[in-house]
Amino acid sequence: MSDAYTTLTRRLADADPDIARLIDDEGRRQANTIRLIASENYVSQAVLDATGTLLTNKYSEGYAGKRYYEGQQVIDQIEELAIERAKAVFGVEHANVQPYSGSPANLAVYLAFAEPGDTVMGMSLPMGGHLTHGWSVSATGKWFNAIHYGVKRDTGTVDFDEVATLARTHRPKLIFCGGTAIPRTVDFAAFAEIAREVDALLVADIAHIAGLVAGGAHPSPVGHAEVISTTTHKTLRGPRGAMLMSTADRAKALDKAVFPGLQGGPHNHTTAAIAVALHEASTPDFSKYAHQIVANAKALASALTERGFDLVSGGTDNHLILIDLTSKDIGGKPAAKALDRAGIELNFNTVPFDTRKPFDPSGLRIGTAAVTTRGMTEADMTHIAGWMDDAVTAARAGKEEALDEIAAQISDFCAQYPIPGWSA
Ligand SMILES: Cc1ncc(COP(=O)(O)O)c(C=O)c1O
Incomplete structure (x- = not known):
């Protein structure tokens, strides 16, 4: 066991030496290797601290002021603070900080704005899209008629002629932009123009680049995509979780889809840690980091x-x-x-x-x-x-x-x- 074990982990070592040893081993592995996994990061001690709190004890189905369990005097404040910070950092009208992770967040978008069997469009998985953008093995590919666009062979960048042609032919209800293996700037304005033409709802999945958007190192989808989905644990450097953001007119449908549509009680310890990460993301230091x-x-x-x-x-x-x-x-x-x-x-x-x-x-x-x-x-x-x-x-x-x-x-x-x- 390493000497500089935190107090918290020392207590864990007394209670459960097997798990404590494995966490210590993982810490050593993380510290001694170069982490180049594009979707991973190291959260701050403050984010770790918030994640490991007694907030995990509390059930809070519903939203602030409209919960199904009592004892929400403090949880309501935490969730509202997280929401206010998300709105300020990303400049959005509405934020929901309850999705358990990126995949359920995206599923909530389908639930809010599409019916099973509807046509949806996203980048294909082998071209850089995410499973939840309608790939065949995902529920989103099984329950919806998913059409996929890709990149140009010569440039490796999104083929907007293909996006426009597919959109005009298939008239999808939703168009997802963004993805999981895209090394270039997402042209939100170009996607928005196509979505407008075919009357589709544009969803920007900024899971990978959220920290860059927050820090001003990637253009923002705000003003182009009415719905924005993101994980909180990649470049944004928060706990494992997700957020959905939108224009005010999409707020009600999104909130209803997250709860009661898809989830039960939010993970309040994660909500607090998201709030901490958003506080960090609002600083000039974070912009330098991005x-x-x-x-x-x-x-x-x-x-x-x-x-x-x-x-x-x-x-x-x-x-x-x-x-x-x-x-x-x-x-x-x-x-x-x-x-x-x-x-x-x-x-x-x-x-x-x-x-x-x-x-x-x-x-x-x-x-x-x-x-x-x-x-x-x-x-x-x-x-x-x-x-x-x-x-x-x-x-x-x-x-x-x-x-x-x-x-x-x-x-x-x-x-x-x-x-x-x-x-x-
Ligand atoms: C673009 C994108 N969307 C959604 C997700 C899903 O996130 P999670 O793994 O938290 O379900 C990911 C995860 O890699 C992603 O890259």
Whole structure:
């Protein structure tokens, strides 16, 4: 057990040494490796603290002032504060902070504004969209008639001619924009123009880029998309949760869909932690952080390109980079496993027009939100690209001991950049 265990975790160690040891192991793993998973981050100690409070004890079905359980004197204030902060940070008329996570938040959007069997449209999963944008294996693909757009083969960016043609042909009720593996700026205005033309409701899923939007490092969907869905745990750097935001006229339908449509009691400890994260996101420091995420991603993209990695769309505008490993002669899965052994955590991913199977696709997806939280800057990105290149080369040559040597170097390197919630 590490010496600098927090008081909280020490108490946990007394009560349940098995789980405490595993949490400690996970802390060490998180601290000693480079986290490049594009959807992950390290939350602040304040967010961790709020998450671990007795607010978890309370049931609060309903909304402030209209609950189905008594004893809401304090919970109402917490939820209202979270809502006010969300409205201020994103400049929206309405916010609902109760969705348990991004997938239920998106499901609530369908419940609010579509009927089963209706036509909906989103980016296809292999092109960068999310499962909940109507992909076939998701409930949203099974219960709705989902049409998908993709990216252009030559540029790797959204094909707006295709979006317009599909929208005119199929007249979807909902159009989702945004996604889970999009390295370029989402052109909300272009989507809005098409949605207006076909009388569709535009839903901007900003789960990945919410922190960049909050910090002014990505254009806002406000004024273009009437409904905005986001997780709170990616670039926004809050607890695992989600929010739905909208214009005032969409508020009632959204709230009804979240509760009682889809969920029961909100997770009040998460609501409090979302409020804390939003408070952090409203500061000038967070804006600096958001811009540094993008600067780091651009630096990492350049360094990888110099080392012969092909990047989908040729680079990045945001926190995310999609690497096509085809020219490196290694699959995404073996590369991801080798990099994990070398101390670089990321995920294998399909690339647009992938010829390989989804469980061993051609790509890797990486992001810079987490390393930027640790204080790493552009110069560090050059080192990371070097280690990635060395690890991929070692993996191709089957040199496992080389991967272990890289892991040792990375562990030393990471010691300069402590993470909240754990120290050696
Ligand atoms: C764009 C997008 N929407 C929704 C989700 C779903 O979020 P969750 O995993 O919290 O259900 C994700 C998660 O990766 C995402 O990337």
